[in-house]
Amino acid sequence: MSDDGNPAKPVRDEDAFDTAAVQEWLGLGPIEEVRQFPGGASNLTYLLRMTDRELILRRPPSGQKAAGAHDMGREHRIQAALAPVFPYVPEMVGFCEDEALIGSPFYVMAKVEGTVPRRDLPPTMSxxxxxxxxxxxxxxxxxxxxxxxxxxxxxxxxxxxxxxxxxxxxxxxxxxxxxxxxxxxxxxxxxxxxxxxxxxxxxxxxxxxxxxxxxxxxxxxxxxxxxxxxxxxxxxxxxxxxxxxxxxxxxxxxxxxxxxxxxxxxxxxxxxxxxxxxxxxxxxxxxxxxxxxxxxxxxxxxxxxxxxxxxxxxxxxxxxxxxxxxxxxxxxxxxxxxxxxxxxxxxx
Missing domain, CATH: 3.90.1200.10 (Aminoglycoside phosphotransferase (APH), C-terminal lobe)
Incomplete structure (x- = not known):
């Protein structure tokens, strides 16, 4: 995932989470910055900037949710199972089902380098x-x-x-x-x-x-x-x-x-x-x-x-x-x- 066309912004107050808790759970070193992607209207997506890598965290929104929707464990399992036969899924890093950690289950994946084609394409494209x-x-x-x-x-x-x-x-x-x-x-x-x-x-x-x-x-x-x-x-x-x-x-x-x-x-x-x-x-x-x-x-x-x-x-x-x-x-x-x-x- 790239910031291009959907720049990660400061985390909205209502969507903030305990960064230190996630850092300890990941065990991959300090999280230097957390940003939030404004695109999308369902699950919440964050950019975790670390010294040697950038990761993506996904979690459900707050408020009423349809039964069976926003299942982070299921989303994580599907991508992990699909990876060997479909080369377009991001690399999964881990899934946390303990809601006590940040208030909801979440999963973390590698950032896919490239650009997300959002509302408009580069004018240089023929x-x-x-x-x-x-x-x-x-x-x-x-x-x-x-x-x-x-x-x-x-x-x-x-x-x-x-x-x-x-x-x-x-x-x-x-x-x-x-x-x-x-x-x-x-x-x-x-x-x-x-x-x-x-x-x-x-x-x-x-x-x-x-x-x-x-x-x-x-x-x-x-x-x-x-x-x-x-x-x-x-x-x-x-x-x-x-x-x-x-x-x-x-x-x-x-x-x-x-x-x-x-x-x-x-x-x-x-x-x-x-x-x-x-x-x-x-x-x-x-x-x-x-x-x-x-x-x-x-x-x-x-x-x-x-x-x-x-x-x-x-x-x-x-x-x-x-x-x-x-x-x-x-x-x-x-x-x-x-x-x-x-x-x-x-x-x-």
């Missing part, structure tokens, strides 16, 4: 370079989905068998109900459409569940080459098209409306980036999935719905004063926008 980066990024997702999960018991144990799509529909609907605030719109017609149109699973593979450009690291000497994939909080064994649909919910094209442009967190609008349709066509062709536009509509709508639930969970914490991070103030309006987008697509 259209061809941008297109190459885009293709390489989605090839990495296809590479992840091609990992032989059955050959690795630690990864296979993540799966719950067939019915992943149905479990996701039920699970995210339940999470939405629990995170409602007084300003949440009426999503009942959209939820009914999703329930009525859910398909069978197309496969059972390892999925990232939050695959975006701003969760990747590109090489310091080649901005088109992916060297790291970050943020494995929601990774599991499931349907690959659900993974792709979730990613497309974040993919803001140059032609999208003004509000969606404001919603953008990655440089998906840069000249040379592919459209959502082009990415879906390239991915499904490479993976051998025959998916018509009518069939793809479910994955597109559910990806937007899931994104709305994530935004609502964050908005819930802000709405109830469980966090004072002003970056979260936009998540309430974002939920309303995603509702209108889902209605347009489903005709509800």
């Amino acid at each position: 259209r061809d370079d941008v297109s190459t980066l885009c293709g390489n990024a989605w090839d990495v997702l296809a590479e992840l989905h091609s990992v032989d999960v059955a050959a690795h018991p630690e990864l296979a144990a993540l799966g719950r068998g067939e019915g992943y799509v149905g479990r996701q529909v039920a699970g995210w609907t339940s999470r939405f109900a629990k995170a409602r605030t007084e300003d949440t719109g009426d999503w009942s017609a959209i939820e009914a459409w999703i329930a009525a149109h859910q398909p069978d699973d197309v496969a059972q593979v390892l999925i990232h569940n939050d695959f975006r450009l701003d969760n990747l690291v590109v090489a310091p000497d080649d901005p088109t080459r992916v060297v790291g994939v970050l943020d494995w909080e929601m990774a599991t064994v499931g349907d690959p098209l659900m993974d792709l649909g979730g990613s497309m919910a974040y993919w803001v094209e140059e032609s999208d409306d003004e509000f969606f442009q404001m919603f953008r967190r990655q440089p998906s609008q840069a000249p040379g980036m592919w459209t959502r349709a082009e990415i879906v066509e390239r991915y499904t062709r490479r993976m051998g999935y025959d998916v018509s536009p009518d069939q793809w509509l479910f994955y597109e709508v559910f990806g937007l719905y899931r994104l709305a639930v994530i935004a609502q969970q964050i908005w819930y914490r802000y709405f109830h004063g469980q966090t004072t991070n002003e970056q979260y103030a936009v998540f309430g309006p974002a939920v309303g926008y995603l509702e209108s987008r889902c209605r347009r697509l489903t005709g509800t």
